[in-house]
Amino acid sequence: MLKKYLLSPGPTPVPEEVMLEMAKPMIHHRTPQFSKIFSNVREKLKPLFGTKEDVLILAGSGTAAMEASIVNTMSPGDKILVVNAGKFGKRWIDIAQSYGVLVESIELAWGRSVTAAQIEEKLISHPEIKGVFVQASETSTTVYHPVKEIAEIVKLRENTIFVVDGITSVGVYETKMDEWGIDILVTGSQKAFMLPPGLAFIALSEKAWKFVETSKNPRFYLDLKKERKAQNNDTTAYTPAVSLVIGLSKVLELMEKEGLKSIYNRHQVCADATREAAKALGFRLLAQDIPSNAATGIIMPEDFDGQKFVKSMRDDSGITFAGGQDHMKGKIVRISHLGYHDFMDTIIAVSAFEMGVKKAGLDIELGAGVAAAEKIIIDHI
Amino acid sequence: MLKKYLLSPGPTPVPEEVMLEMAKPMIHHRTPQFSKIFSNVREKLKPLFGTKEDVLILAGSGTAAMEASIVNTMSPGDKILVVNAGKFGKRWIDIAQSYGVLVESIELAWGRSVTAAQIEEKLISHPEIKGVFVQASETSTTVYHPVKEIAEIVKLRENTIFVVDGITSVGVYETKMDEWGIDILVTGSQKAFMLPPGLAFIALSEKAWKFVETSKNPRFYLDLKKERKAQNNDTTAYTPAVSLVIGLSKVLELMEKEGLKSIYNRHQVCADATREAAKALGFRLLAQDIPSNAATGIIMPEDFDGQKFVKSMRDDSGITFAGGQDHMKGKIVRISHLGYHDFMDTIIAVSAFEMGVKKAGLDIELGAGVAAAEKIIIDHI
Numbered sequence: 001m002l003k004k005y006l007l008s009p010g011p012t013p014v015p016e017e018v019m020l021e022m023a024k025p026m027i028h029h030r031t032p033q034f035s036k037i038f039s040n041v042r043e044k045l046k047p048l049f050g051t052k053e054d055v056l057i058l059a060g061s062g063t064a065a066m067e068a069s070i071v072n073t074m075s076p077g078d079k080i081l082v083v084n085a086g087k088f089g090k091r092w093i094d095i096a097q098s099y100g101v102l103v104e105s106i107e108l109a110w111g112r113s114v115t116a117a118q119i120e121e122k123l124i125s126h127p128e129i130k131g132v133f134v135q136a137s138e139t140s141t142t143v144y145h146p147v148k149e150i151a152e153i154v155k156l157r158e159n160t161i162f163v164v165d166g167i168t169s170v171g172v173y174e175t176k177m178d179e180w181g182i183d184i185l186v187t188g189s190q191k192a193f194m195l196p197p198g199l200a201f202i203a204l205s206e207k208a209w210k211f212v213e214t215s216k217n218p219r220f221y222l223d224l225k226k227e228r229k230a231q232n233n234d235t236t237a238y239t240p241a242v243s244l245v246i247g248l249s250k251v252l253e254l255m256e257k258e259g260l261k262s263i264y265n266r267h268q269v270c271a272d273a274t275r276e277a278a279k280a281l282g283f284r285l286l287a288q289d290i291p292s293n294a295a296t297g298i299i300m301p302e303d304f305d306g307q308k309f310v311k312s313m314r315d316d317s318g319i320t321f322a323g324g325q326d327h328m329k330g331k332i333v334r335i336s337h338l339g340y341h342d343f344m345d346t347i348i349a350v351s352a353f354e355m356g357v358k359k360a361g362l363d364i365e366l367g368a369g370v371a372a373a374e375k376i377i378i379d380h381i
Numbered sequence: 382m383l384k385k386y387l388l389s390p391g392p393t394p395v396p397e398e399v400m401l402e403m404a405k406p407m408i409h410h411r412t413p414q415f416s417k418i419f420s421n422v423r424e425k426l427k428p429l430f431g432t433k434e435d436v437l438i439l440a441g442s443g444t445a446a447m448e449a450s451i452v453n454t455m456s457p458g459d460k461i462l463v464v465n466a467g468k469f470g471k472r473w474i475d476i477a478q479s480y481g482v483l484v485e486s487i488e489l490a491w492g493r494s495v496t497a498a499q500i501e502e503k504l505i506s507h508p509e510i511k512g513v514f515v516q517a518s519e520t521s522t523t524v525y526h527p528v529k530e531i532a533e534i535v536k537l538r539e540n541t542i543f544v545v546d547g548i549t550s551v552g553v554y555e556t557k558m559d560e561w562g563i564d565i566l567v568t569g570s571q572k573a574f575m576l577p578p579g580l581a582f583i584a585l586s587e588k589a590w591k592f593v594e595t596s597k598n599p600r601f602y603l604d605l606k607k608e609r610k611a612q613n614n615d616t617t618a619y620t621p622a623v624s625l626v627i628g629l630s631k632v633l634e635l636m637e638k639e640g641l642k643s644i645y646n647r648h649q650v651c652a653d654a655t656r657e658a659a660k661a662l663g664f665r666l667l668a669q670d671i672p673s674n675a676a677t678g679i680i681m682p683e684d685f686d687g688q689k690f691v692k693s694m695r696d697d698s699g700i701t702f703a704g705g706q707d708h709m710k711g712k713i714v715r716i717s718h719l720g721y722h723d724f725m726d727t728i729i730a731v732s733a734f735e736m737g738v739k740k741a742g743l744d745i746e747l748g749a750g751v752a753a754a755e756k757i758i759i760d761h762i
Binding site for chain 2: 198239
């Protein structure tokens with residue numbers, strides 16, 4: 001028997017009852033039956049976004065929604081500010097450049113969080129900046145950027161919108177899009193939403209919708225104005241990913257039952273426990289300033305082959321951690337706290353990690369990580 | 382008890398064993414396990430496309446692949462020829478215009494098929510045309526366009542590519558992309574492929590890949606060159622729709638077992654039987670020239686409310702037919718033959734149709750449709 005444990009920051013495990021819901025007979029998408037489900041899930045997404053605005057559902061991965069946020073609001077020659085502090089920060093730049101949008105960037109070492117002051121400085125020296133693009137949680141570095149504080153800076157500027165990639169923050173952290181002043185918030189299905197990948201969600205503020213009116217970049221499949229019109233009629237511009245929307249309906253029912261406060265707290269506790277465990281075992285965390293509650297990145301010793309470790313844990317022990325991406329390949333191990341993941345999953349993760357690194361030759365004390373994790377978790381079970 | 386029968390041309394029913402395959406625990410997409418499945422399905426898609434070229438899998442609906450075929454090959458100011466003979470023909474025009482691509486069109490009444498001669502005439506009078514865009518099967522009109530014959534015309538022109546929307550033809554008809562000379566062929570998951578919507582497939586000829594090199598339209602999520610590079614390394618540029626790819630793997634296993642010849646024949650027989658049934662009941666078909674084997678469109682009498690009929694069949698009897706789209710709303714009923722649909726499903730469709738129209742007040746002979754269908758089907762069971 002080789003039980004499998006999916007502990008990577010997306011895709012995350014899907015609850016059995018959600019999988020079975022998606023396994024029900026297919027229904028047609030142009031029916032009152034589907035429209036009812038669709039309108040219901042769009043409504044239930046709003047508290048997770050902290051918005052009264054329309055939340056749109058797209059058939060595509062999170063990158064599609066990131067692209068949508070640029071092509072619907074910016075024109076060739078416009079300038080945006082990007083926080084480039086990881087793989088997904090870099091993606092904003094790549095998308096913008098594909099569409100002739102100019103990029104001013106704040107380059108940070110992987111592991112650092114941006115500060116609101118750094119953003120403000122750039123906005124003062126480059127008043128032409130039309131959009132500030134940031135990850136709330138940068139999955140590649142397991143870092144959180146202070147989006148609430150940044151929003152306070154950006155919302156004072158009439159001609160600048162604040163765009164947040166919430167792919168691993170919505171459903172992990174309380175997010176108050178309207179109150180804080182986030183203008184565009186995007187997320188995907190395969191993280192805190194406990195679904196397979198294939199859906200993306202996006203919401204725009206009134207201010208952002210005004211940018212849509214003047215944006216000259218071409219778009220068709222990702223045309224948000226057309227989608228809004230269709231979705232506010234309880235349908236979609238193009239064929240939706242029906243089974244995933246039905247899964248979403250079940251997921252949102254589960255999330256409502258658990259309660260958002262409890263969900264955010266669960267992520268906090270699992271993250272805290274994992275971080276304390278790593279430190280108790282003598283490791284350093286990649287996140288220097290504000291570690292993300294979506295996943296914990298652990299720096300491996302210089303002579304340790306992190307890639308081989310992740311591979312062997314997966315193939316020999318059924319434990320899927322994530323390694324590092326791009327230049328961090330082999331140098332870190334990332335452990336997820338996302339979605340369908342409870343306190344005992346964190347114990348599994350920590351225990352598997354400490355046994356794994358011990359077997360791989362590191363001199364650590366077996367049980368020290370688990371003990372540290374238990375000290376955090378015990379107050380919450 | 383209200384058993385449900387999904388008889389609309391997409392989404393189509395998903396086989397139980399495929400739904401259960403997709404309900405298995407989620408796996409990570411950056412693993413040898415997923416790569417093996419992914420490379421295997423890409424290989425197995427080739428015979429369905431009739432190609433040795435790379436078939437790419439996108440997370441999105443068929444429209445995303447249609448858009449990809451334009452933005453990756455055409456530049457603003459280029460001119461294309463579109464056969465506008467239905468809702469999806471019109472979509473080529475809308476996409477092209479969104480990207481500044483000029484459109485010459487052949488406008489046909491809904492129900493008509495284009496001829497290769499009409500295409501040739503346009504290409505002679507407009508030698509600047511860089512692409513010919515057509516539906517093989519136009520789902521809105523249940524018409525087939527003679528793509529093999531059109532390919533023979535287009536392939537003689539070095540500076541023109543032939544782009545085929547095969548969304549309801551791949552898996553329905555034998556398609557020989559390479560031999561016939563189709564340069565781009567696109568399809569989706571929720572038709573003959575018996576899957577939920579959310580995946581699109583696209584293949585390009587060597588000639589089309591050359592167009593990609595010079596095309597100046599912007600693209601990121603739908604950048605096919607980047608996708609090809611990733612997919613030929615058994616991965617994807619962005620997160621794939623994992624559960625649907627796993628479903629595809631099961632579907633392709635089932636299709637291989639049934640045999641492509643048998644699949645194409647099954648669609649032919651179900652379509653023939655439905656058409657003969659409609660005629661025996663005194664109805665006319667919408668398709669004037671070449672009816673499609675994907676679905677049959679039946680013209681309803683002038684004073685008959687087709688929309689009400691489709692609604693009542695669905696809500697009162699559990700039978701989902703499709704009505705007409707756009708200006709054909711209420712005027713036709715469309716019955717699907719696509720995908721997980723066998724001879725007895727056709728009997729159900731015909732019987733439900735004849736009982737339904739009788740109850741709705743039409744003077745037809747009960748059983749006449751089924752008898753006509755049986756006369757076709759009996760030689761194949």
